[in-house]
Amino acid sequence: MKSLKRTIYIILVIVLTIAVDQISKVLVRANINGRTDISPSERIPIIGDFFTMMNVENTGAFLGMGNDLNPTLRIILLLILPIVVLGLVLRHILKDKTLDNLSLFAFASIIGGGIANVYDRIVYGSVTDFLFIDLGGVFKTGIFNMADLSVTIGMIILVIMSFKKRKQ
Structure with missing residues (x-):
């Protein structure tokens, strides 16, 4: 029975991660004018100029890397490889x-965020990014989305956990 609860927990986190990401992207696409390059047409301040929302359709990967890849390489590196890796990670944690x-x-x-972005690439041909942080030049992010945030938080947790295990 413990194994079933564990599996349900994993599936629930993945599904909730995908749902939050996809709902946020639907709202952004419907309510914020966007462009398909790195200079969005509309910026909406959330916390002054420090935290803003915009709508950028990213046809590449992180920070637009891979935008210039030929279509075959793009399919391999941005769709097939992530699907294989996500499947292997899911198998590992199960x-x-x-x-x-x-x-x-x-x-x-991480799996939920990865699936959400792969879904966007398959369905829309790009990933909707919309959050941007700029702390006056001291700290600045690229434009990201909730899936990216989930992947980043997941990675931070894993790094912290690995340091904790090393100390023990």
Whole structure:
């Protein structure tokens, strides 16, 4: 029975991650004018100029990397490879019964975020990015979305957990 609860937990985190991401993207596409390049036409301040929303359709990967790839390489690197890796990670966390709940959450967040962005690439041909942070030049992000945030948080949790395990 414990195995069933664990599997449900993993699936629930993945599904919720995908749902939050896709709902946020639907709202952005419907309500914020956007462009398909890195200079969006409309910026909406959330917290002054420090945290803004916009709508950018990213045909590449992180920060637009891969925009210039030929179509075959783009399919391999931005669709096939991520699907294979996400499948392997999912298989790993379903089989490895030694992972704690926080690590399971982290891996499931990464998988959910990855699936959400791959879905966008398949359905729309691009990924909708819309969040931007600029702390006056001290810290500045690229334009990102909720799936990216889930993947990043998942990775941070895994790094912290690996340091904790090394200390023990």
